[in-house]
Amino acid sequence: MTLPLHYWLVSLGDLVLSLRSNHMWQIASRSRTSADVNIAGRARKLMRSAFLRLARLHTHLSPTPLRNIRNMSLKTIAVLDQSELQDGQMKEVEFESGKVLLSKLGDKVFATSAFCTHYGAPLAKGVLTADGRVVCPWHGACFNVCTGDIEDAPAPDAIHSFNTHISDGKIFVTADPSRTTSEAKSRPPKLLASGFEGTVGGTAKNGVVIVGGGSGGFHAVESLREHGYKGPITMISKEVYAPIDRTKLSKALITDASKLEWRSPADLKIKYGLSMRTGTEVTSVDTSKKSLTLNTGEKVEYDTLVLASGGTPRKLPVEGADLKNVFTLRGVQDAVGIDKACQEGKRLVVIGSSFISMELVVAVSKRKMASIDVIGMEEVPFQSVLGKEVGAGLMKFHKSQGVTFHMQASVDKLVPASSDSGSVGGVVVKGQTIPADVVVMGVGVAPATEYLKAPQSVGFRVGGDAKTLSTGENMEKGGAVIVDEYLRVKGVKDVYAIGDIAMWPQQGTGELRRIEHWNVAGNQGRAVGKTIAGSEQPFVKIPVFWSAQGQQLRYVGVGAEFEDVIMQGDPGEMKFVAYYVKGRKIVAVASMQADPVVSKASELMRVGLMPSPEEVRAGKDLLSVDISTEGAKARIGA
Numbered sequence: 001m002t003l004p005l006h007y008w009l010v011s012l013g014d015l016v017l018s019l020r021s022n023h024m025w026q027i028a029s030r031s032r033t034s035a036d037v038n039i040a041g042r043a044r045k046l047m048r049s050a051f052l053r054l055a056r057l058h059t060h061l062s063p064t065p066l067r068n069i070r071n072m073s074l075k076t077i078a079v080l081d082q083s084e085l086q087d088g089q090m091k092e093v094e095f096e097s098g099k100v101l102l103s104k105l106g107d108k109v110f111a112t113s114a115f116c117t118h119y120g121a122p123l124a125k126g127v128l129t130a131d132g133r134v135v136c137p138w139h140g141a142c143f144n145v146c147t148g149d150i151e152d153a154p155a156p157d158a159i160h161s162f163n164t165h166i167s168d169g170k171i172f173v174t175a176d177p178s179r180t181t182s183e184a185k186s187r188p189p190k191l192l193a194s195g196f197e198g199t200v201g202g203t204a205k206n207g208v209v210i211v212g213g214g215s216g217g218f219h220a221v222e223s224l225r226e227h228g229y230k231g232p233i234t235m236i237s238k239e240v241y242a243p244i245d246r247t248k249l250s251k252a253l254i255t256d257a258s259k260l261e262w263r264s265p266a267d268l269k270i271k272y273g274l275s276m277r278t279g280t281e282v283t284s285v286d287t288s289k290k291s292l293t294l295n296t297g298e299k300v301e302y303d304t305l306v307l308a309s310g311g312t313p314r315k316l317p318v319e320g321a322d323l324k325n326v327f328t329l330r331g332v333q334d335a336v337g338i339d340k341a342c343q344e345g346k347r348l349v350v351i352g353s354s355f356i357s358m359e360l361v362v363a364v365s366k367r368k369m370a371s372i373d374v375i376g377m378e379e380v381p382f383q384s385v386l387g388k389e390v391g392a393g394l395m396k397f398h399k400s401q402g403v404t405f406h407m408q409a410s411v412d413k414l415v416p417a418s419s420d421s422g423s424v425g426g427v428v429v430k431g432q433t434i435p436a437d438v439v440v441m442g443v444g445v446a447p448a449t450e451y452l453k454a455p456q457s458v459g460f461r462v463g464g465d466a467k468t469l470s471t472g473e474n475m476e477k478g479g480a481v482i483v484d485e486y487l488r489v490k491g492v493k494d495v496y497a498i499g500d501i502a503m504w505p506q507q508g509t510g511e512l513r514r515i516e517h518w519n520v521a522g523n524q525g526r527a528v529g530k531t532i533a534g535s536e537q538p539f540v541k542i543p544v545f546w547s548a549q550g551q552q553l554r555y556v557g558v559g560a561e562f563e564d565v566i567m568q569g570d571p572g573e574m575k576f577v578a579y580y581v582k583g584r585k586i587v588a589v590a591s592m593q594a595d596p597v598v599s600k601a602s603e604l605m606r607v608g609l610m611p612s613p614e615e616v617r618a619g620k621d622l623l624s625v626d627i628s629t630e631g632a633k634a635r636i637g638a
């Protein structure tokens with residue numbers, strides 16, 4: 001058999017690299033200086049990228065995609081009796097030492113990776129719909145079971161899809177066993193093999209510039225390449241690291257950015273052709289000249305601009321708010337400060353009983369702190385979002401962990417410590433001082449859009465609130481950017497806004513709303529990426545969020561100003577499903593320890609088959625509604 005040239009290039013590259021890096025590593029180890037180790041590391045990276053580029057260049061000229069050349073050890077294995085998989089069913093099956101997910105749609109059987117690329121949940125425990133989507137049971141990620149493509153965030157990567165056939169009553173899967181393990185579940189981006197014009201001397205000019213390295217920006221990059229955008233992509237981020245999993249900051253207080261980064265800057269460059277400018281702030285945008293100004297004074301031009309600058313945590317405007325050891329939490333530096341201050345024997349006061357504050361309380365609750373106090377405006381935490389019953393249930397849990405609540409209270413001021421007038425020593429509430437060595441304010445975020453309001457910015461006009469904006473105004477007074485259903489900023493060309501800063505018309509009502517969820521920002525990034533790549537995609541996803549409050553809380557829909565709650569189970573036992581009712585419809589569902597009810601609800605809302613409040617009150621189980629079989633196809637509009 002004659003092997004193609006790129007096979008030899010990659011193999012030769014690997015061989016030289018391993019010999020070379022081994023040699024340099026030995027030199028570095030002998031002299032034990034970090035400079036030598038760095039030289040070895042750099043040399044290794046340089047050589048690897050040179051060979052990858054050579055191989056990619058050759059792949060351009062070759063009909064055989066690069067990713068296929070590693071398919072050297074395909075195996076075909078009978079994994080299940082045909083009779084054991086019914087229409088609309090999923091099953092996880094063994095494949096040598098790995099696992100494969102089988103999904104049956106009508107009479108066709110599909111095989112994919114068995115694990116979600118977000119945090120690795122078993123997809124077989126999720127929800128399959130007749131139009132070929134599998135929704136993860138945990139946080140709303142969705143994949144296409146026919147192709148492995150990502151359908152919804154927060155999936156950071158697609159999954160593998162494998163060939164199947166049926167013979168003698170058995171289902172056979174053909175796969176490389178090394179791709180069926182949970183570590184190898186991710187499929188590389190589609191464009192990897194064909195290259196990017198921006199990085200191999202093509203015709204694109206300024207390309208896409210993204211302001212912000214958060215959820216929206218991260219998912220936009222993936223979507224641009226996955227949907228075939230070949231031009232340059234530049235991401236400018238104030239943060240000093242590549243996009244991180246921000247949601248883990250409050251759940252685990254991780255202080256090492258490299259443990260939170262979704263991909264390293266090198267990976268983003270090599271696999272996605274992304275030019276990443278970290279530690280850089282955009283100070284103004286001129287939409288008439290299609291250019292941005294950076295804090296260095298440098299100008300950056302764009303063909304298309306994506307604004308994804310997220311939120312700035314609010315600080316209460318009270319006396320003492322600037323004392324030492326008073327924190328907000330948005331980035332890794334904040335987590336470093338909080339982690340250092342929240343040590344054994346210290347007293348923590350959290351202002352605001354929001355999701356982030358209460359996650360932080362859980363994260364530090366095992367640190368033997370002298371006291372943890374929470375100050376909240378409502379009767380119970382989360383009341384406006386989850387209702388009184390769920391809030392009271394979660395409060396009971398937090399109290400059992402030693403947390404003291406001061407509810408229906410607002411902060412008068414923060415006072416300094418008697419031993420150090422520069423550091424916080426207490427929080428005054430209703431005339432009483434709650435002692436504190438550390439204070440964390442979780443009192444909401446404002447859209448991070450100051451740079452759009454700068455005098456040098458052109459194209460942005462701030463009006464009143466969302467209901468009173470006049471023509472020509474594209475920012476509301478709170479700083480949100482107004483976009484249409486394609487997330488295009490009103491009144492300016494080739495500019496999109498996504499994520500925490502974007503206010504978009506809600507499906508059905510047209511009401512302008514801003515929603516601060518990881519998945520909303522991610523799915524908006526994905527929609528914009530697809531639109532810019534050439535297939536116009538309105539934003540139509542149902543919002544999903546999650547939180548860690550002793551147990552995993554899942555939530556889907558838009559329950560703002562709900563009128564009634566239908567409760568199944570007991571929030572006090574942290575095991576329940578809550579249905580939020582507004583205008584005689586179920587508009588949101590929250591759950592704990594009831595997977596995959598929320599994933600099922602998200603699909604029922606998507607296809608317009610969510611049962612009515614009366615049906616749910618009468619005992620209808622969401623999991624019993626058929627949206628998976630051939631028979632359901634017409635009803636779900638597939």
Ligand SMILES: Cc1cc2nc3c(=O)[nH]c(=O)nc-3n(C[C@H](O)[C@H](O)[C@H](O)COP(=O)(O)OP(=O)(O)OC[C@H]3O[C@@H](n4cnc5c(N)ncnc54)[C@H](O)[C@@H]3O)c2cc1C
Nearest residue numbers: 212213214215216238282309310499500516517518521545
């Ligand atoms: C601690 C924490 C925990 C959370 N947990 C959850 C959760 O469990 N589930 C959930 O659904 N949501 C959660 N969220 C909310 C979620 O993280 C946000 O909704 C999401 O990150 C919004 O994405 P984004 O891209 O709009 O903004 P961000 O992710 O905030 O990214 C904005 C980026 O823009 C950069 N930036 C801002 N201004 C400029 C500028 N002028 N120039 C250059 N760069 C700039 C920032 O540095 C940042 O890199 C959490 C948020 C926090 C802070």
Ligand code: FES
Nearest residue numbers: 116118119136139
């Ligand atoms: S593990 Fe699948 S969405 Fe998080």
